[in-house]
Amino acid sequence: MRGPSWDSLGAIDLARTLDADLVRLGSGQSQCAVLADIEYHDPAYIIAFLTEWRQLRPHRVTGWTLEPLQGGWVTPMLAHVIGTDVIDAYPQTYLGNMSPVAPDLVRCDLIERGIPRGRVEAVYNAADIPTHWDGIAFPFHELP
16 A cells, blocks of 8 residues: 655656565565555546556556545546556545545445446445445554
């Protein structure tokens, strides 16, 4: 998991830094999935990242996580890139203070913008995972 704001990285540098992370971790094979925490509201940035990332790692299992209810700035081109490039979108089901947002609402927000349903999962607050869930729990240190 890596996000551009952690190091003030541009889209291309983020992809290359994430690739270098995998090399450093010794993960030349596919056992290590990647989650890009890109919370910039900039479709061009995300498309540039994904384009560079797929040149470096064409087959790596990859997800993109974003804040909840951000579908309003998702463009048709970004939805198309996600839908055709085998990238999963993981909207967070909590706000910055970890207060909950309805999982179905955050999913529908992206699906209604054109991201295929099969490409949208959720990120749950690991300290408050529902009984039935699918997706990712975060932060990892809060897992039971």
